[in-house]
Amino acid sequence: MTERITKSMAKNIYYGGGTFALLIFIALTFDTVHQIPERSNEVNMTESVIAGKKLWEDNNCVGCHTIIGEGAYYAPELMNVFQRRGASDEASFKSYMQGWMAAQPLDVPNRRKMPQFNLSNEEVDSLSDFLIWTSKVNANEWPPTIEG
Amino acid sequence: MKYSSQAVAKPYFIFALILLAGEILFGLLMAIQYIYGDFLFPLIPFNVLRMVHTNLLIVLLLNGFMGATYYLIPEEAERELWNPKLAIITFWIFAAAGVATILGYLFVPYAQLTELTFNNLLPTMGREFLEQPLPTKVGIVVVVLSYLLNTIMTVLLGRRTVITTVLITGLLGLAVFFLFAFYVPDNLVMDKFFWWFTVHLWVEATWELILGAILAFVLIKTTGVDREHIDKWLYLIIAMTMVSGILGTGHHFFYMGAPEYWLWIGSISSAVEPLPFFLMILFAFTMTRERKIQHDNEIALTWAKGTAVMGFLGAGVWGFFHTLAPVNMFTHGTQLTAAHGHLSFWGAYVMIMFTIISYAMPILRGRPNGNCKKAQKVELSSFWMMNIGMMGLTLALSAAGVIQILDQRVGTELISFMESQESIEGIYMLRAAFGLLILTGLFTYFYSFFVKEDNA
Numbered sequence: 001m002t003e004r005i006t007k008s009m010a011k012n013i014y015y016g017g018g019t020f021a022l023l024i025f026i027a028l029t030f031d032t033v034h035q036i037p038e039r040s041n042e043v044n045m046t047e048s049v050i051a052g053k054k055l056w057e058d059n060n061c062v063g064c065h066t067i068i069g070e071g072a073y074y075a076p077e078l079m080n081v082f083q084r085r086g087a088s089d090e091a092s093f094k095s096y097m098q099g100w101m102a103a104q105p106l107d108v109p110n111r112r113k114m115p116q117f118n119l120s121n122e123e124v125d126s127l128s129d130f131l132i133w134t135s136k137v138n139a140n141e142w143p144p145t146i147e148g
Numbered sequence: 149m150k151y152s153s154q155a156v157a158k159p160y161f162i163f164a165l166i167l168l169a170g171e172i173l174f175g176l177l178m179a180i181q182y183i184y185g186d187f188l189f190p191l192i193p194f195n196v197l198r199m200v201h202t203n204l205l206i207v208l209l210l211n212g213f214m215g216a217t218y219y220l221i222p223e224e225a226e227r228e229l230w231n232p233k234l235a236i237i238t239f240w241i242f243a244a245a246g247v248a249t250i251l252g253y254l255f256v257p258y259a260q261l262t263e264l265t266f267n268n269l270l271p272t273m274g275r276e277f278l279e280q281p282l283p284t285k286v287g288i289v290v291v292v293l294s295y296l297l298n299t300i301m302t303v304l305l306g307r308r309t310v311i312t313t314v315l316i317t318g319l320l321g322l323a324v325f326f327l328f329a330f331y332v333p334d335n336l337v338m339d340k341f342f343w344w345f346t347v348h349l350w351v352e353a354t355w356e357l358i359l360g361a362i363l364a365f366v367l368i369k370t371t372g373v374d375r376e377h378i379d380k381w382l383y384l385i386i387a388m389t390m391v392s393g394i395l396g397t398g399h400h401f402f403y404m405g406a407p408e409y410w411l412w413i414g415s416i417s418s419a420v421e422p423l424p425f426f427l428m429i430l431f432a433f434t435m436t437r438e439r440k441i442q443h444d445n446e447i448a449l450t451w452a453k454g455t456a457v458m459g460f461l462g463a464g465v466w467g468f469f470h471t472l473a474p475v476n477m478f479t480h481g482t483q484l485t486a487a488h489g490h491l492s493f494w495g496a497y498v499m500i501m502f503t504i505i506s507y508a509m510p511i512l513r514g515r516p517n518g519n520c521k522k523a524q525k526v527e528l529s530s531f532w533m534m535n536i537g538m539m540g541l542t543l544a545l546s547a548a549g550v551i552q553i554l555d556q557r558v559g560t561e562l563i564s565f566m567e568s569q570e571s572i573e574g575i576y577m578l579r580a581a582f583g584l585l586i587l588t589g590l591f592t593y594f595y596s597f598f599v600k601e602d603n604a
Contacts, residue, residue: 007376010383018390021417025394028413032341035407040337050334057274057332058267060258063195068404069481070340071276074182074194076565077481105190112185112569115193117259130336137337140411142403144477147556147564 039138051123052130059117066148068139074112077148082135084146090132097128149511151222153229158512159239160215161505165594167208167246168498172587174201179580183573192254199253199279205493206277207246210288212501213322213358214239214295217315219508220365221299225306230298238291245287249280271332275343278329285329292323310379311368314386315361321354337405344400351493352463353393356424359459359500360386363452366507367432370449372441381431385424392420399471403480411473418471422464425456425496432456445518447527448507455503458495458535466491466542478557483572484549491542502531502593509597520601527596533589540582548572548579 036042056062061078062071068079085100086093101124105113119127149155178197181187188197214235222229229235252261258274265281267273272282280288296319303312328345364382368375398414401407432453443449466488470479479485506527510518518524555568563571 005380005384007380007383010380010387014383014387014390017387018394021391021394025397028398028409032401032406032410033338036335036337036341036405039407040335040405042335045335053334053336053339054271057271058259058262060195060199060274060279062274062276063198063258063279064193066481067336068340070404071481072195072198073481073483073486074198110185112181112566113189113193115190134336137405139403139405140408142477142480144557145562147562147568148481 041133041136044133044136046129046133048126048129049133050130052126052128052133055119055123055127056130059119064114067134068137069142075114077143078131079134079137079139080143080146080148082132084148086132090128093132094125094128097131098124101127149516151228153232153235154219154222154508155512156229156232156235156239157215157219157508159236160211160218161509161512163239163243164208164211164215164501165505167204167211169587169590169594170250171201171204171208172583172590174204176580176583176587179576179583182576183580196253196258199258200250202277203249203253203279207242209355209493209497209501210292211242212497212504213319213355214242216358216362216501216504216508217295217299217319219504219512220362221302221312221315222306224309224312224365225302227302227306230301230305234294234298238294241287242291245284245291249284252281253279270330272330275332275339277347278343288326289323292319292326296320296323309375310382311361311364314357314364314382318354318357318361321357322350325349325354340404341401341406344397348397348400349394351497352396352421353389355497356389356393357386359455359496360389360428362500362504363428363432363455366448366452366503367435369507370441370443370445370452371435371439372443373435373438374440377438378435381427381435385427385431388420388424388427392417392423396421396471399473399476402473402476415471415473419468421471422460422468425460425464428456429460443518445507445510445524447524447531448503448518450528450531451499451503451506454531454535455495455499458491458499458538460495461539462488462491462493462495462542466546469546478553479549482549482552483545484553487542487545487549490545491538494538519596520599522601523596523599526599527593530589530593530596533592534586537582537584537586537589541579541586544575544579544582548575551575 064072064075066073066077069077082088082093085096098121101119104116174197177188178194178201181194181197218229218235256264261281262273265283267282270282272285273279299319300316303316325346328342331342333339360382364378367373368378395413395417398410399418401410402414436449436453470476470484470488551572552568555563555571556565
């Protein structure tokens with residue numbers, strides 16, 4: 001098969017094909033960037049949601065959890081924790097989160113441990129707002145079930 | 149060694165191997181914490197172990213690429229390296245920054261580390277694989293730029309070959325796409341979208357160019373096949389890489405908030421992604437069959453063939469398992485991703501590093517014909533130990549992923565993540581055992597450096 005392909009043909013496929021793919025990729029990137037605000041409900045991205053994302057990063061939460069399917073696989077998916085633990089009710093989710101964060105690490109021998117992050121009540125609320133916002137992102141019907 | 153400046157590769161290679169030992173050790177610690185949650189807690193929580201594990205991999209591969217480049221560029225360009233001193237200085241900067249960063253992870257709580265390292269000025273931390281503090285990220289940019297400068301100058305002043313052109317293209321891509329590590333939008337979805345520009349376009353596009361160039365170099369040296377012939381193969385491989393890999397980024401955009409059209413584009417492009425790796429197998433084995441010389445360093449060629457095969461399995465086959473959108477709906481964010489990640493990084497990138505080290509290190513140590521037969525035999529057994537270990541670990545993680553999907557995502561009687569993980573415990577023990585085999589293999593490999601021929 002490869003006998004019939006010459007070096008210059010292969011070279012042209014590389015430059016031509018590579019450029020073509022890159023151009024399509026760039027075009028779609030512009031379109032995606034244009035669509036993300038609506039798909040993610042950026043209008044609902046309050047100061048508290050942004051602060052929550054910063055807390056999420058500053059405490060390296062993604063080092064154990066996944067969020068919208070990306071991260072580490074040591075601890076549960078958190079995109080739909082609002083539905084799973086808060087039954088999609090903001091007030092009950094927030095009070096659940098206050099209790100949960102304060103109780104860490106759980107005193108269950110050899111259960112995987114979540115560290116105590118010593119966040120203030122206000123910070124935990126921000127984290128909750130961030131997770132509530134995340135749960136409403138249009139991720140093409142992912143996750144498939146409530147257990148994530 | 150044809151050019152004395154090639155010697156700068158040596159510290160890079162040695163340091164990369166030391167980091168690999170650290171990486172595997174931390175992997176093993178994580179494997180234990182997966183089963184016994186109290187292990188090392190609260191001394192080193194899981195997220196810290198993982199950060200050390202993955203960051204060591206990134207730093208060791210960059211070290212390996214730099215060592216490989218500094219070794220092969222003078223021979224390709226047919227002149228001494230433009231500035232060997234700069235290469236040594238950047239080695240020490242990179243090593244110091246790397247060690248300081250790892251120590252920071254281990255001894256400073258992460259939230260405090262973000263404050264100490266000016267993360268509030270320009271927040272870039274706390275994202276998977278890009279957890280490095282700002283000064284480290286800036287350090288990586290400085291080191292990569294000087295590496296690029298050194299490589300480009302050497303080639304400009306010397307002979308240009310297809311290998312050097314491909315290598316430099318890969319390096320430029322590596323440098324450009326790392327810049328996205330500094331862009332962290334407030335919108336999580338936007339953040340994820342551009343995060344992949346660094347992560348995917350490194351490992352599934354630009355790094356593959358670097359891999360192709362190193363592989364082609366070693367094959368020319370160990371088989372003596374005509375350069376024209378090798379060049380054609382290299383072009384063909386990287387053409388397939390670019391055509392499939394760039395739009396293949398789309399397979400990460402299925403279920404993270406990006407538009408629907410990525411379901412199609414990502415699925416179709418990434419269905420082609422195994423092809424360049426399959427071509428690599430044909431490449432390595434055809435060149436071996438058509439070889440003009442019988443190089444005494446047989447183990448280097450073994451590593452080269454192994455890279456092609458394991459790269460194809462890890463990146464190609466294990467990637468394909470979950471790359472079609474309807475399948476990925478169920479596999480996204482499970483241990484199957486981890487299985488694919490482990491075997492592809494091992495097969496494509498860690499093994500190409502072993503390939504070039506296996507070829508170059510004996511020459512750098514004054515043994516132009518490779519290590520003695522006895523040492524090569526020990527190295528061959530380490531080759532098998534590590535490969536069997538990685539394959540076993542991958543199969544274990546794949547099984548864990550499938551069970552996880554059945555437990556949490558298929559049918560009506562679903563159980564929670566934590567319950568599912570408990571049910572997988574036995575498999576995680578198996579995984580840890582394979583991890584131990586890999587570490588043993590690596591120590592066997594280290595031992596091969598010191599094996600001498602009996603009364604030679």
